[in-house]
Amino acid sequence: MNKELNNVAQMMVKPGKGILAADESNATITKRFNQINLECSKESRRNYREMLFRSSEAMENYISGVILYDETIRQKSETGEYLTDIIQKSNSLVGIKVDTGAKPLALDNSQTITEGLDGLRERLNEYYNLGARFAKWRGVIEISKDNPTSYAIKANAQALARYAALCQEANIVPIIEPEVLMDSQNSNHNIKECERITTWVLNTVFEELFNAKIELEGIVLKPNMIIPGKFCKERSSPNEIAERTLSCLKETVPHGVPGIAFLSGGQNDIEATEHLSIINTSSNNPWNITFSFGRALQHESIMTWGGKVEKITDAQKAFTHRAKMNSFASLGKWNVDLENND
Ligand code: 13P
Numbered sequence: 140m141n142k143e144l145n146n147v148a149q150m151m152v153k154p155g156k157g158i159l160a161a162d163e164s165n166a167t168i169t170k171r172f173n174q175i176n177l178e179c180s181k182e183s184r185r186n187y188r189e190m191l192f193r194s195s196e197a198m199e200n201y202i203s204g205v206i207l208y209d210e211t212i213r214q215k216s217e218t219g220e221y222l223t224d225i226i227q228k229s230n231s232l233v234g235i236k237v238d239t240g241a242k243p244l245a246l247d248n249s250q251t252i253t254e255g256l257d258g259l260r261e262r263l264n265e266y267y268n269l270g271a272r273f274a275k276w277r278g279v280i281e282i283s284k285d286n287p288t289s290y291a292i293k294a295n296a297q298a299l300a301r302y303a304a305l306c307q308e309a310n311i312v313p314i315i316e317p318e319v320l321m322d323s324q325n326s327n328h329n330i331k332e333c334e335r336i337t338t339w340v341l342n343t344v345f346e347e348l349f350n351a352k353i354e355l356e357g358i359v360l361k362p363n364m365i366i367p368g369k370f371c372k373e374r375s376s377p378n379e380i381a382e383r384t385l386s387c388l389k390e391t392v393p394h395g396v397p398g399i400a401f402l403s404g405g406q407n408d409i410e411a412t413e414h415l416s417i418i419n420t421s422s423n424n425p426w427n428i429t430f431s432f433g434r435a436l437q438h439e440s441i442m443t444w445g446g447k448v449e450k451i452t453d454a455q456k457a458f459t460h461r462a463k464m465n466s467f468a469s470l471g472k473w474n475v476d477l478e479n480n481d
Pocket residue numbers: 160277316402403404405431432433434435
């Protein structure tokens with residue numbers, strides 16, 4: 140076993156801590172800034188992210204690592220400090236998104252394949268020198284009447300495995316993120332369908348990781364929770380979501396994997412926290428289970444900030460509160476009263 144990779148993976152999922160996904164592409168962060176009527180520029184992206192990374196209470200106590208976008212890993216603060224240095228000073232790890240996005244699958248425009256393998260070996264070496272100790276690659280699976288097909292699942296799983304092998308060769312821990320979407324236009328599937336497809340996807344991913352000789356002790360899995368599609372009328376209780384999520388993971392994820400860090404996927408802040416906490420009330424989980432949220436960690440903060448300098452402190456408080464609530468959830472100790480009494 141590669142001890143260095145295992146140590147980093149263990150740090151990423153250390154009990155009480157989780158990962159901040161701040162790796163939105165420029166197109167995605169533009170959508171977030173549109174909500175607050177803020178022009179998306181290199182500078183506004185830098186100001187926003189610097190505000191998050193300088194939230195020292197959150198960063199030191201609740202955030203084990205931050206996933207960055209290529210622009211951010213090279214960026215300096217207004218005062219000339221690398222943003223990566225700010226992150227590392229709070230004892231948090233630097234991560235980097237290395238896929239170049241989900242593109243239409245050739246001859247099948249209804250599904251996607253994630254791209255970014257060309258030149259990845261060289262890019263990973265460069266990212267390591269820029270401070271990255273873990274990376275992220277997101278495969279996207281959408282459920283609809285005829286999809287996903289086994290071909291699309293396998294193609295995405297193989298890409299994840301090839302990416303993971305290149306990461307481990309470069310001494311970088313790969314976050315393996317096969318996301319079964321809950322919030323696309325077509326997401327009217329029920330919870331059982333999400334469970335069936337996620338089980339299929341995870342089984343395929345671990346088969347491909349095995350074929351690629353991946354050391355499971357040196358990865359972190361980033362799955363979706365088992366949850367009904369956004370437009371499904373049959374809603375499910377938080378307990379059912381937690382039970383089905385755990386049961387799916389126990390069926391598919393080998394115990395050698397050090398940790399599981401969920402994406403939030405379009406759940407609102409409180410839902411994501413509540414589900415994570417219930418999952419962690421089960422005492423015999425074989426892995427550390429935590430968060431690697433984007434929207435569910437940042438939403439309140441971005442809305443509070445609104446692009447205004449005078450709102451930075453309040454926005455940092457909002458981010459710290461959410462990070463703290465998710466820290467409780469990673470220990471199975473969150474309850475709704477904590478939301479108001481923090
Ligand atoms: P969300 O938590 O907003 O789903 O983002 C997590 C992520 O990193 C998606 O790739």
